[in-house]
Amino acid sequence: EVQLLESGGGLVQPGRSLRLSCAASGFSFSNYGMSWVRQAPGKGLEWVSGIGRSGGRTYYGDSVKGRFTISRDNSKDTLDLQMNSLRADDTAVYYCVRNRGGGNFDYWGQGTLVTVSS
Amino acid sequence: EIVLTQSPGTLSLSPGERATLSCRASQSVTSSYLAWYQQKPGQAPRLLIYDASSRATGIPDRFSGSGSGTDFTLTITRLEPEDFAVYYCQQYGNSQWTFGQGTKVEIK
Numbered sequence: 190e191v192q193l194l195e196s197g198g199g200l201v202q203p204g205r206s207l208r209l210s211c212a213a214s215g216f217s218f219s220n221y222g223m224s225w226v227r228q229a230p231g232k233g234l235e236w237v238s239g240i241g242r243s244g245g246r247t248y249y250g251d252s253v254k255g256r257f258t259i260s261r262d263n264s265k266d267t268l269d270l271q272m273n274s275l276r277a278d279d280t281a282v283y284y285c286v287r288n289r290g291g292g293n294f295d296y297w298g299q300g301t302l303v304t305v306s307s
Numbered sequence: 308e309i310v311l312t313q314s315p316g317t318l319s320l321s322p323g324e325r326a327t328l329s330c331r332a333s334q335s336v337t338s339s340y341l342a343w344y345q346q347k348p349g350q351a352p353r354l355l356i357y358d359a360s361s362r363a364t365g366i367p368d369r370f371s372g373s374g375s376g377t378d379f380t381l382t383i384t385r386l387e388p389e390d391f392a393v394y395y396c397q398q399y400g401n402s403q404w405t406f407g408q409g410t411k412v413e414i415k
Contacts, residue, residue, distance in 0.1 A: 224404065233395065233406060233407070233408045233409045234344075234346075234352065234395055234397075234406040234409075235406065236397075236403070236404035236405065236406065239402075239404065246402075248402045248403065250403070251308070284351055284352075289354070289357065291339055291340065291342075291357055291358055291399075292337075292339070292340035292342070292398070292399025292400075292404065293340070293342035293354060293357045293397060293399065294342075294344075294352075294354060294397075295354050295357075295363065297351035297352055297353070298351065299351055300351060
């Protein structure tokens with residue numbers, strides 16, 4: 190069974206940093222691209238960042254470019270998102286998702302809530 | 308960036324009725340890269356349709372997707388009580404993924 194388990198969310202002050210992690214299991218992690226998708230409270234879905242199977246290619250949405258860094262460790266089956274210079278509008282549930290291979294996301298974690306507030 | 312606009316914002320229907328949801332793109336989308344998701348309150352989204360018209364694993368055949376270019380449609384032929392939820396379209400292109408703003412299907 191495919192499982193994606195996020196961790197690392199919490200309350201953080203504006204301007205500070207936070208690192209999210211996602212532990213993957215139940216599939217060959219290194220064979221799939223991965224992404225982070227977020228959802229602000231009561232709002233829609235926003236793709237945040239993606240990474241290729243080997244980690245050599247990374248992609249970012251305009252709203253987080255230059256502030257967030259995605260990475261993966263295929264030896265540990267983990268995906269990370271380093272979030273710097275956090276702002277109030279980064280407040281959201283962050284989902285770890287598996288890229289099915291056709292530009293869509295076939296498995297989602299349950300999400301971890303990040304709240305940016307003073 | 309390709310912008311996806313979904314309509315209507317809210318669809319009020321009764322169980323057993325047909326639901327037709329629209330997703331319009333600001334520029335042409337490769338059909339292979341158009342997907343639909345369902346999200347229920349408190350849950351993560353679930354992939355329903357990929358490649359514009361292919362049902363994901365375990366998705367009932369009352370869900371169908373169609374369209375090409377800039378206009379795509381998700382149809383639910385006979386609404387079941389568990390189908391009342393928010394639906395999002397999503398596209399991929401030029402190493403960027405975007406979602407529509409969502410359509411809520413609510414019980415009338």
